[in-house]
Amino acid sequence: MKLNQLKKPFLGILVLVSLFCFNARALSESEMYVALQSDISGTVTDDSGVPLPGVTVLNLQTNVGVVTDFDGKYVISASKGNVLQFSYVGMQSQEITVGDISSINVELQVSQLDEIVVIGYGKQKKINLTGSVANIDDEELTKRPINNVANMLQGKLTGVRINQGSGQPGKENTYIRIRGTGTFSGAGSNPLVIIDGIAGSLDNIDPENVESISVLKDAASASIYGARAANGVIVVTTKTGIKDGVDISYHGNVAYHSAAVLPDFVNNSVEYMEMWNTAHERQGIANLFSQSQIDSYRNAAPNDPQYPNFNWLDHSIRTVPVYRHNLSVSGGSEKTRFYANLGYYDQEGVVIGHNFKRYTGQLNIDTKITDKLTFGTNISMAIGDRKEPWLTDSDFLLVVYGAQPMYSPYLADGSGRYSHNAWPEFWVNRNPEFVANEGGNFYESKNIRVNAFLKYDILPELTWELKGSIDYTDSFNKFVNYPIEAYSFATGEYYSDGWPVFNGVRNRFEKSKLPTFYTTLNYSKEFSGGHNVSALVGYNQEEFHWRYLEGSRRDFNFPQLTEINAGNSEGQGLGGTATEWAIQSYFGRLTYNFKERYLIEANARYDGTSRIFEDNRWGFFPSVSAGWRVSNEAFMQDVDWVDNLKLRASWGELGNQNIGNYPYQDVLSTVAYPLGAGLDQGVVQNRLTDKTLEWEKTTSTDIGVDLSFGGGLFSMVFDWYKKETEGILSQAEIPASVGLSAPTINFASMENKGIELLLGHKNKVGELSYAVDFNFSKNKNEVTKVSAPSFGRNSTVEGQPIGEYYMIEWDGIFQSQSEIDAAPTHPGSPQPGDLRFRDANGDGVINADDRVFVDGAQPDFTYGGNISLQWRNWDMSVFFQGVEGQKYYLTWWGFWPFTQGTAPTTDWRNAWTPENPSQTMPALWTFSTYGYTPMSGTENTYNLKDASYMRIKNLQIGYNLPKEVCEKIKLKDARVYFSADNLFTFTKMKHVDPERLGTEWWSTRGSVYPQTKILSMGVKLKL
Amino acid sequence: MKNNIITFGLSIILMCSSCSDNFLDKNPLDEVSSQTFWKSESDAYIALVGVYSRLQASVYSVTRYNLDCLTDNGYNTQNSDQVMNISRGDILPSTGGVINAMYNDAYKGISSCNVFLQNIADLDMNQTTKSRYIGEVKFIRAWFYFNLQQFYGDVVIYGTPPTVEESKIKQSTSQQVLDFIHSDLDDAIASLPNEAYMGNVVKNSALALKAKVHLHSGEWTQAAALTGQVMASGNTSLYNDYTGLFLTSGQESNPDEILFSTKFLAPDNTHWYQIYVGWWSQPNPRQELVDAYQSVDGLSIDLSPLYDPADPYADRDPRLLQTIQVEPWFIDGQEIQQEPTETGYRVQKGVDKTIGPIGYDVLSDMDIIHLRYADVLLMYAEAQNEAVGPDQSVHDAVNEVRSRVGMPDLPSGLSKDDMRESIRLERQIELAFEGHRYLDLKRWGTIQDVLSVVDEPGLGVGGLNFKSHHYNWPFPQSEIDRNPELDQKTGY
Known part of the structure; x- marks a missing residue:
């Protein structure tokens, strides 16, 4: 295979695309041969004479096409007068009329200007966009062999912040924010996801099937989605079949997952016990462990199983293999194209007790019924099986953290009995081993999406499209929990029944369906004189229905039987309900450009939603935008080093309709009370409502510049934006004596302002081609109006960013009693070695009045970048991503020593002592159960940790088998690669991963499911 | 062909918009609208x-x-x-x-x-x-x-x-x-009808509450008259089992002692009493309460010859061990884990000790009693003593409460003041951890004195x-x- 000769494609994307295109081959002439035609042949090169493989050569009269081979050569049948079209992604197409000469050599000119981007209900040339749209295509996406589409977008796009919440298989809990957090109400800040034109979820797509993803960031691009677009829109398009022939592709990958970051705990039993006793002595509490208990470990023979130094983290968080297989067939003829894919993914969790399997299928077909009428369908299915322990997420990890080194999972006597704690007198949370092994929480989920469309070209410039779709999801959850006998390790005596949280089996079946129907009429015409007009009108309706049914039984005589019928029916439980919402919309778009020089666009959507009272349920969401392509001006014609210079601006309004399903309705809540012989159903009125309640509205302004010059050598996209969200749902302020909860009203507001910068550079030096790009996003959030400020650890206060930290400032460590005596009065009775706080109001007392705002709840900026290199058959890429200025408040398990027995990290070996007068590391203390006021009695900045990081998110080295070798083994293409995720991280944060979520209620705990480091090998074959 | 397709498409659109009148009217499916209720x-x-x-x-x-x-x-x-x-x-x-x-x-x-x-x-x-x-x-x-x-x-x-x-x-x-x-x-x-209380409040419930309101206002005559009506109603009496009165097992027989309670019913209508009290040991009874229980001879521990500091729980008012757990809890020789207690005591009343160990799966559904006949008797005694003096009916009422658990009658011939003290002690003992003590101490005006001598952990x-x-x-x-x-x- 030859080196990719491409030069100057846009933003590095096409280097990757070209990998894909190498696979092409000329179809054999016999397939193509048509009588009365002669063979035309030639070579296609780029403007520097380098042959271009994979160029599509199409005879526009016969509609027959071929692609150039690896030497850029082609042979096609054509008769005189036929027009041959030579097209290649990133190059300007050329059309040549066949004359008398049978050899036609073509030189294609690079063009990043023809790149097409998917937008709402259509496509547009990227250069003609006036809104802010970030896009990414499949090669760039699937390069990182991970299993979750959302995670693949991380660090790739400006203005899009993605944070994987957890490394838990099938429950990555990925956090997506487009241009900041738009609201602080329950309406949420998640973007709308559109898959093949229909609302959906990123969790249900196999990344292998993704053709492209566009992110609509500003009002101009997103307002066509109206009342649901306030948080931005992610538009996903799945793959279609190739035009000619059949490609069969296989992608297999085996990966080794391990925890990216784990705390470094003291694991020596004697040291652990002595440290705890030390902390107790200092705090004036009686020793926890007796000298004889400590000595029994100190004097034990090494490796005596009765006296272990057990490392629970090592035992419970391991390296595990993860497998992935994808087989796809893509093919087509003149009229019909199809793409089919079957995927299998099998992930064992790095934490014991977790696993995930997923099966995916995709079938996309489109066919021309007549010249003007096209029918198509997209069918996809995802089936997931997931298991987690009956204590989930952080609640399981804290059990792992809290387990002590003095005992191992099973009693040392070999009886196979579970341990619970070391000695019966010391309370310990549960043994992670029995929590992971016995019972569990099992999920089986299914998603099926079927859509079908008809596209009819009424006139060459007028197309009518009709699409119907059904999205069906169901999920079955089985929760199994039963008593487990557990014993004290030292004495072998019974200690607990494992403390089940629910005794028995609980099944929950949920399902939802979303039928969608939309139709559009699209007009596009180029008038003489360079006037280009296009218009779109459409109608869309969606109706969502969700229900669940839950049943449980508590009394199981045979715990190994975990189906409901195996349990005793006495005391069985049952529950279920359903909810619905619907939305109906009319939308339109009008664009006009003059010679692709002056661009104007207007979008609008008129939405009606069931969530709002009928008098005001219809809302209008307009946007306007304009662009000026300076580079197309006559006066720029001589400045030929500038490829593209465009200024653009947009303004518009968007809505967020996730305000609850029935927020305005006066309903009576169902309650129960055993008034008669059994349980009676009753109703009560619980809340007041506001009939004028409506969506939260976001007004968005965007100004941007696109620039590329030097024939693609350098490129830049810059955006400034401002988003103001108004009418954020709030609780009205009413006296509690009304006895009803306050109505939800539109009240609060907030603002996001920011800039985004994308820089790209690509070049070729000898046989080495390389591309570098870098993206930078900065967003500033400010709460501008709230009904009642909330001053907590994460505050909601006017003039501050949402969630801004509000706490006492830590300013050192007390070194002596005289220093304490001279200092303002601190809470509790601090000793030398405890935290010293700043008396912000100078009243001589440290209390809640000394709290100040501290930044860090929102990052200062985020960034990412790619470096890709290609040399002969080798390619390599490095992708990094970072967050600056984010801080997390971290306490309890992993941070406060001995929280439920959690060992201190090894840092505490350097704890403050009179001989080691540190100003940063306090004296060893114990949080134990009741806390220690000088350390844990206040919320203060000692616990606020800088989580800024720069992470080599992915590194990949690939080798493509030479063409000759491929041919010998009858392959079109073969590639092997090695890939590593989360390999290196540069951060000040210790013991926990800086990439974590700060949004869950338990997120101040150090104990969370770890992010994973992934080393993987894969092979991609095409035949 | 073209026209057919357009006709087909338009008819679909018309179909959708014609059925869309109610398309956006979605109402909650498990909650009744307040407009359609009350019919x-x-x-x-x-x-x-x-x-x-x-x-x-x-x-x-x-x-x-x-x-x-x-x-x-x-x-x-x-x-x-x-x-x-x-x-x-x-x-x-x-x-x-x-x-x-x-x-x-x-x-x-x-x-x-x-x-x-x-x-x-x-x-x-x-x-x-x-x-x-x-x-x-x-x-x-x-x-x-x-x-x-x-x-x-x-x-x-x-x-x-x-x-x-x-x-x-x-x-x-x-x-x-x-x-x-x-x-x-x-x-x-x-x-309200004059019948036994089964869950719907009855006339006795209202009489007893009205008596309590008067009692708390120091309106003794009215309180005595109203409690007298309850006592004469014939629809309420003391239940024979003091322990069982507070447990699901005892309440299943609908003791007519209960005059007003909050009811529950497992498995779907339950509370966390067993967890809060039996497992988490939330209320720790104080030594002051333990010491207030008399010995079985009816004398306080200061005076009773039966009291042995080395065996302090022997020969005490049976309600002591029916109200307070003084030792670790064993089932079949195995100790049941409970959260620690600062005072050394845990509450026994209402905790079903046959179903340990208590976990999150334990469902409590015993009724929480607000008014019961023993309270009525003691209210009567207090009101009558204040209004008239320690007559026989006052003695009878208090003794009825004491004799249920086998405690001896009050000594006869008590002065009005002594009787007042006896009734107040009886209320503390009989009604411990039922939520009465704080209001009683306030209305007696003794709360500051009583609390000032408590040894707070x-x-x-x-x-x-x-x-x-x-x-x-x-x-x-x-x-x-x-x-x-x-x-x-x-x-x-």
Whole structure:
């Protein structure tokens, strides 16, 4: 295979695309041969004479096409007068009329200007966009062999912040924010996801099937989605079949997952016990462990199983293999194209007790019924099986953290009995081993999406499209929990029944369906004189229905039987309900450009939603935008080093309709009370409502510049934006004596302002081609109006960013009693070695009045970048991503020593002592159960940790088998690669991963499911 | 072809828009709209059930015991409902905990009562049933207002559901609140049947509550007369098993001692009493309470020859071990894990010790008793003693309570003052951890003296603090912020 000769494609994307295109081959002439035609042949090169493989050569009269081979050569049948079209992604197409000469050599000119981007209900040339749209295509996406589409977008796009919440298989809990957090109400800040034109979820797509993803960031691009677009829109398009022939592709990958970051705990039993006793002595509490208990470990023979130094983290968080297989067939003829894919993914969790399997299928077909009428369908299915322990997420990890080194999972006597704690007198949370092994929480989920469309070209410039779709999801959850006998390790005596949280089996079946129907009429015409007009009108309706049914039984005589019928029916439980919402919309778009020089666009959507009272349920969401392509001006014609210079601006309004399903309705809540012989159903009125309640509205302004010059050598996209969200749902302020909860009203507001910068550079030096790009996003959030400020650890206060930290400032460590005596009065009775706080109001007392705002709840900026290199058959890429200025408040398990027995990290070996007068590391203390006021009695900045990081998110080295070798083994293409995720991280944060979520209620705990480091090998074959 | 396709497409669009009239009308599928409700007698019953369900608010049911942790009876290690702070005198408008919950949950209940009374007025239904329902709901409204009056003194009265604007009114005086309560209870007494209590409140419930309201106002004659009516009703008596009275197993036989309670029913309507009390050891009974139990000879431990400090729980009033767990809990020789206790004691009353160990899977559904016949007897004794003196009927009433557990009669010939002390002790013992002690100590005016000598864990004697303005709790701060007409209580 030859080196990719491409030069100057846009933003590095096409280097990757070209990998894909190498696979092409000329179809054999016999397939193509048509009588009365002669063979035309030639070579296609780029403007520097380098042959271009994979160029599509199409005879526009016969509609027959071929692609150039690896030497850029082609042979096609054509008769005189036929027009041959030579097209290649990133190059300007050329059309040549066949004359008398049978050899036609073509030189294609690079063009990043023809790149097409998917937008709402259509496509547009990227250069003609006036809104802010970030896009990414499949090669760039699937390069990182991970299993979750959302995670693949991380660090790739400006203005899009993605944070994987957890490394838990099938429950990555990925956090997506487009241009900041738009609201602080329950309406949420998640973007709308559109898959093949229909609302959906990123969790249900196999990344292998993704053709492209566009992110609509500003009002101009997103307002066509109206009342649901306030948080931005992610538009996903799945793959279609190739035009000619059949490609069969296989992608297999085996990966080794391990925890990216784990705390470094003291694991020596004697040291652990002595440290705890030390902390107790200092705090004036009686020793926890007796000298004889400590000595029994100190004097034990090494490796005596009765006296272990057990490392629970090592035992419970391991390296595990993860497998992935994808087989796809893509093919087509003149009229019909199809793409089919079957995927299998099998992930064992790095934490014991977790696993995930997923099966995916995709079938996309489109066919021309007549010249003007096209029918198509997209069918996809995802089936997931997931298991987690009956204590989930952080609640399981804290059990792992809290387990002590003095005992191992099973009693040392070999009886196979579970341990619970070391000695019966010391309370310990549960043994992670029995929590992971016995019972569990099992999920089986299914998603099926079927859509079908008809596209009819009424006139060459007028197309009518009709699409119907059904999205069906169901999920079955089985929760199994039963008593487990557990014993004290030292004495072998019974200690607990494992403390089940629910005794028995609980099944929950949920399902939802979303039928969608939309139709559009699209007009596009180029008038003489360079006037280009296009218009779109459409109608869309969606109706969502969700229900669940839950049943449980508590009394199981045979715990190994975990189906409901195996349990005793006495005391069985049952529950279920359903909810619905619907939305109906009319939308339109009008664009006009003059010679692709002056661009104007207007979008609008008129939405009606069931969530709002009928008098005001219809809302209008307009946007306007304009662009000026300076580079197309006559006066720029001589400045030929500038490829593209465009200024653009947009303004518009968007809505967020996730305000609850029935927020305005006066309903009576169902309650129960055993008034008669059994349980009676009753109703009560619980809340007041506001009939004028409506969506939260976001007004968005965007100004941007696109620039590329030097024939693609350098490129830049810059955006400034401002988003103001108004009418954020709030609780009205009413006296509690009304006895009803306050109505939800539109009240609060907030603002996001920011800039985004994308820089790209690509070049070729000898046989080495390389591309570098870098993206930078900065967003500033400010709460501008709230009904009642909330001053907590994460505050909601006017003039501050949402969630801004509000706490006492830590300013050192007390070194002596005289220093304490001279200092303002601190809470509790601090000793030398405890935290010293700043008396912000100078009243001589440290209390809640000394709290100040501290930044860090929102990052200062985020960034990412790619470096890709290609040399002969080798390619390599490095992708990094970072967050600056984010801080997390971290306490309890992993941070406060001995929280439920959690060992201190090894840092505490350097704890403050009179001989080691540190100003940063306090004296060893114990949080134990009741806390220690000088350390844990206040919320203060000692616990606020800088989580800024720069992470080599992915590194990949690939080798493509030479063409000759491929041919010998009858392959079109073969590639092997090695890939590593989360390999290196540069951060000040210790013991926990800086990439974590700060949004869950338990997120101040150090104990969370770890992010994973992934080393993987894969092979991609095409035949 | 072209026309066919267009016709086909247009007809689909028309089809969709023609069926779209109601497309956007989506109503909750498991909650009834308030517009379509209140049409029939069965709706009235459903609404009545709703009113009763308000009694299940935590401070009006399962955590009622926490009120005893404001007194010399108990200590709450975990400071749940803020009771540890409150008992130590940290009472501020922003304290929250029980100070907010008692207020908010009372008004939630009152709101439901008011909505009920407003809607049932014009409902076409059986008049007898209607008047009985109205009586029940007025009783419940009186119960909530009584709690408000007892803990906060002056509060806002609403007789009908207020709008948000109408809600912002001045508080009424404590006396006006009492008048309102009596008026509701008089209506209830007039319309409720004289029968045994099974869950729906009955005439005896209302008589007993009205007696209690009078008793708490020092109106002895009325209290004695009303309790006398209950005693003569023939529909209530002491249950023979003091332990079982507070357990599901005992309550299954519907002891007619109970006159008013919050009911529960497993598996779908349960509370966490076993978990809070049996497992987490939330209320830690104080040594002061333990020492208050007499020996079986009817003498206090200071005087009784039967008392052996080395074996302090032997030969004591049987209610001691039926109320307080003094030793670790064993089942079949295995110790059952419970959270630690600061005082060395845990509460036994209401904890079913046959079902250990207690985990999250244990469902508690015993009824939480608010009024029972033993309380009525002791109220009668107290009122009669104050109004008339320690006559035989006073002795009989107290002795009836004592003899149920095998305790000897009070010595005869007690002076009025001695009788008063005996009755007060009897109330402390008989009703421990049922939420009466705090209000009793307040109305006797002894609370400051009693609390000042309690040995508070971690703080010692003097650790508890009851200031004169604590007789009324403050309005929660948010209430002052939202209702500008309210005047905060003196001292806050």
